[in-house]
Amino acid sequence: MVELILGPQPGQRPDLSNPQEAYLHMVRRKRVYGGIILVVFVALMASGFQIAEHRNAGSFLDGLAQLDDFPAEVLHEGWANRANVPALFVEFLPSLLETVNIAAVSTLVGCIFGAVLALLSTRGLARWPSLVMVFRRISDALRAIPEVVIALVLVFILGGGPVPAVIAIGLHTMGAMGKLFSEVAENADLKPVEGLTSVGATWGQKMWLGILPQVAPNWLSYALLRFEINVRASAILGFVGEGGIGHDLKLAMQWGQGSYDQVVAIFILLFMTIFLIDQLSGHYRNRLVKGH
Amino acid sequence: MVDAILTQSITQTFRKRRLIAFGVPAAILVYLTYIFFTFDLPGLAQRARLDNAAILLSDFWSHKTHVTRDNASGVVTVAIEGERKGTYAEGTHPDWVTRDGDVTRVDLGDGHLVTYDAAGARYVVPGYGTIDIRPVDGKLALIAPTPVPDWISVSDNRIAVTTDHGRFNYTRSKVETFRYQAGWELFFFTLDSPFHGKGPLELAAMVLGGERVDPARSNFAAMVSDVWTNKMWRHGDVVWALFETVLMAFLGTMGAALIALPLGFLAASNFAPFRAVRFAFSRVFDFVRGVDGLIWTIILSRAFGPGPMTGALAILITDTGSFGKTFAEALENIDDKQVEGIRSTGANGLQRARFGVIPQVTPVLMSQVLYNLESNTRSATVIGAIVGGGIGLLLTQAIITQKDWEEVAYYIVLIVLMVMMMDSFSGWLRRKLIKG
Numbered sequence: 061m062v063e064l065i066l067g068p069q070p071g072q073r074p075d076l077s078n079p080q081e082a083y084l085h086m087v088r089r090k091r092v093y094g095g096i097i098l099v100v101f102v103a104l105m106a107s108g109f110q111i112a113e114h115r116n117a118g119s120f121l122d123g124l125a126q127l128d129d130f131p132a133e134v135l136h137e138g139w140a141n142r143a144n145v146p147a148l149f150v151e152f153l154p155s156l157l158e159t160v161n162i163a164a165v166s167t168l169v170g171c172i173f174g175a176v177l178a179l180l181s182t183r184g185l186a187r188w189p190s191l192v193m194v195f196r197r198i199s200d201a202l203r204a205i206p207e208v209v210i211a212l213v214l215v216f217i218l219g220g221g222p223v224p225a226v227i228a229i230g231l232h233t234m235g236a237m238g239k240l241f242s243e244v245a246e247n248a249d250l251k252p253v254e255g256l257t258s259v260g261a262t263w264g265q266k267m268w269l270g271i272l273p274q275v276a277p278n279w280l281s282y283a284l285l286r287f288e289i290n291v292r293a294s295a296i297l298g299f300v301g302e303g304g305i306g307h308d309l310k311l312a313m314q315w316g317q318g319s320y321d322q323v324v325a326i327f328i329l330l331f332m333t334i335f336l337i338d339q340l341s342g343h344y345r346n347r348l349v350k351g352h
Numbered sequence: 353m354v355d356a357i358l359t360q361s362i363t364q365t366f367r368k369r370r371l372i373a374f375g376v377p378a379a380i381l382v383y384l385t386y387i388f389f390t391f392d393l394p395g396l397a398q399r400a401r402l403d404n405a406a407i408l409l410s411d412f413w414s415h416k417t418h419v420t421r422d423n424a425s426g427v428v429t430v431a432i433e434g435e436r437k438g439t440y441a442e443g444t445h446p447d448w449v450t451r452d453g454d455v456t457r458v459d460l461g462d463g464h465l466v467t468y469d470a471a472g473a474r475y476v477v478p479g480y481g482t483i484d485i486r487p488v489d490g491k492l493a494l495i496a497p498t499p500v501p502d503w504i505s506v507s508d509n510r511i512a513v514t515t516d517h518g519r520f521n522y523t524r525s526k527v528e529t530f531r532y533q534a535g536w537e538l539f540f541f542t543l544d545s546p547f548h549g550k551g552p553l554e555l556a557a558m559v560l561g562g563e564r565v566d567p568a569r570s571n572f573a574a575m576v577s578d579v580w581t582n583k584m585w586r587h588g589d590v591v592w593a594l595f596e597t598v599l600m601a602f603l604g605t606m607g608a609a610l611i612a613l614p615l616g617f618l619a620a621s622n623f624a625p626f627r628a629v630r631f632a633f634s635r636v637f638d639f640v641r642g643v644d645g646l647i648w649t650i651i652l653s654r655a656f657g658p659g660p661m662t663g664a665l666a667i668l669i670t671d672t673g674s675f676g677k678t679f680a681e682a683l684e685n686i687d688d689k690q691v692e693g694i695r696s697t698g699a700n701g702l703q704r705a706r707f708g709v710i711p712q713v714t715p716v717l718m719s720q721v722l723y724n725l726e727s728n729t730r731s732a733t734v735i736g737a738i739v740g741g742g743i744g745l746l747l748t749q750a751i752i753t754q755k756d757w758e759e760v761a762y763y764i765v766l767i768v769l770m771v772m773m774m775d776s777f778s779g780w781l782r783r784k785l786i787k788g
Contacts, residue, residue, distance in 0.1 A: 101606075108603050109661075115596060115741070116659030123656035130654035165387050168380065204771045206733045208744065209764050212751045216408065219399035222391050296646045300737050300748065306646065313650065327647055335642040
């Protein structure tokens with residue numbers, strides 16, 4: 061028993077002739093380890109903040125003092141021109157729709173391709189069992205490339221518009237879903253697949269009729285969560301690259317003073333959209349996973 | 353009777369299922385058709401610049417050297433990528449360029465030969481003939497075998513030739529030849545370094561026992577310094593940028609975890625002193641998450657200026673919202689028996705939290721924090737592009753110039769490696785810490 065709990069080496073085993081001493085010894089050693097980890101962690105955080113502070117253009121304390129300057133300025137101007145805001149909502153609605161559409165298409169397409177990738181990289185289900193590792197590496201690589209890299213390179217080739225963002229977010233979604241979906245599919249019951257095999261079903265039929273009904277609730281739940289993430293990603297990509305409400309926000313910010321009512325309108329639209337989508341998807345995810 | 357009801361309910365279920373089985377794909381198809389037209393996919397083919405794609409792909413893995421003659425002064429310069437920092441010093445040039453007085457010969461390989469001389473310039477293309485260009489009365493006269501193929505573009509002021517061995521441009525003010533070669537040139541040593549053009553064996557010999565190039569320091573130190581300060585590739589800046597990106601992710605994630613842990617207690621239903629407190633804190637977390645990283649980043653960069661601190665704070669605030677929510681959920685799901693056991697020894701609230709609660713939730717919190725650390729490394733690239741710090745800034749700058757694609761390729765490789773390393777590091781740490 062003692063070996064099972066405390067490890068096989070006799071030297072590390074506490075001397076049980078004096079249990080109190082042995083217990084205190086163990087506690088002391090744990091405390092020392094914990095203390096060392098804590099000191100290293102604090103040192104890393106402190107020096108990290110110092111380096112970041114040193115390499116930043118403005119200092120932390122100065123920034124803290126003027127943290128509310130910009131929001132105050134924006135809100136002040138937004139309040140002064142509050143009559144414009146409803147009209148601006150209508151004006152920015154198409155680009156908001158574009159941002160949400162980018163997220164929706166890339167989630168949809170990414171999840172469809174991700175599902176195929178996931179099934180191909182799941183042991184026991186794969187069409188070509190020897191290529192499982194290859195497909196896993198493919199989804200790792202797709203996940204590793206940040207969306208902004210693909211989007212900016214594609215803007216150069218495809219010109220502006222929403223398509224580069226869709227491809228960038230879609231590829232990332234495909235990689236992420238390839239991993240998450242595959243983890244779900246690994247736990248699927250193989251009996252329906254065996255049944256389908258016995259009647260001579262093809263691989264596609266086995267997956268469609270045997271696996272998909274089992275994993276659908278979990279997959280849908282992950283897909284909804286990914287949609288939330290992708291709406292945010294699509295807004296950010298618009299700000300860095302082109303298309304959607306992020307781009308309008310960048311233009312309004314570049315105009316600076318005088319167009320802060322636009323900034324306010326975009327902030328409110330973005331906040332409400334993200335909040336609404338989060339709540340809706342949270343609600344449906346609860347229903348999917350808990351079944352009520 | 354029973355059978356009739358059963359049959360009816362089964363038929364209904366089947367009808368519903370059949371409707372879903374055809375309805376869902378049909379809805380997806382309708383949506384994609386709508387997207388096809390709103391996103392103007394038919395127009396994409398026209399807007400797509402495949403020539404840009406070709407430039408990009410060839411620049412990713414090759415470099416070009418410009419051999420330029422200023423027609424007014426007759427000065428010939430040889431420059432890698434046409435940049436000043438890649439210019440060969442006066443009197444030196446690569447071995448495929450030969451100079452003899454006013455005559456410059458550029459050998460593009462496989463018999464493709466370009467000659468600049470006092471009369472003008474000539475390009476010998478094997479299998480086609482000689483393209484001879486001379487300025488006559490302020491215009492360019494072309495003598496070439498007819499019919500002139502479409503890879504030679506001719507106008508009054510400019511004659512351009514593109515072959516698979518290089519490009520050639522003649523305008524009134526200058527004549528240029530571009531030669532494409534595989535590889536990233538000057539990656540380690542620039543032309544002004546004494547170590548340029550030496551093979552790995554030569555360099556190893558110089559490190560081990562060669563005479564000191566610079567008497568003040570060893571050859572190895574000189575080499576390291578030359579690579580670090582390489583003006584073409586800026587390795588030093590790139591390493592700092594990568595470090596800044598990882599730093600942003602680390603500080604942001606860990607700072608958020610430290611702030612969210614105590615606040616998570618206040619937002620958990622079984623720890624909050626009053627319902628109102630719990631409600632207030634969970635709404636605060638909802639608000640912080642709803643405002644979105646993009647808006648926080650913009651507000652923060654106005655206050656703190658560009659740099660890694662701003663990026664770290666942006667990640668910190670965004671993650672405080674998501675950590676607060678997950679931590680509170682983890683705290684609500686703990687087992688009360690351990691807390692009761694600690695309470696029976698007369699422990700106060702803080703001690704109960706430390707010894708009864710924290711050990712239970714540590715694995716959940718740790719895995720969440722480490723997962724976010726990895727995904728924030730990716731976000732830090734994008735946030736860096738917005739706040740102006742880290743590798744994201746270098747990447748967007750290189751992309752905006754639209755010509756340094758080899759640097760873009762270099763940064764992409766580094767970013768992917770960085771993310772993969774953080775991925776395996778956080779996975780390793782997770783296994784170490786959680787399994788014990």
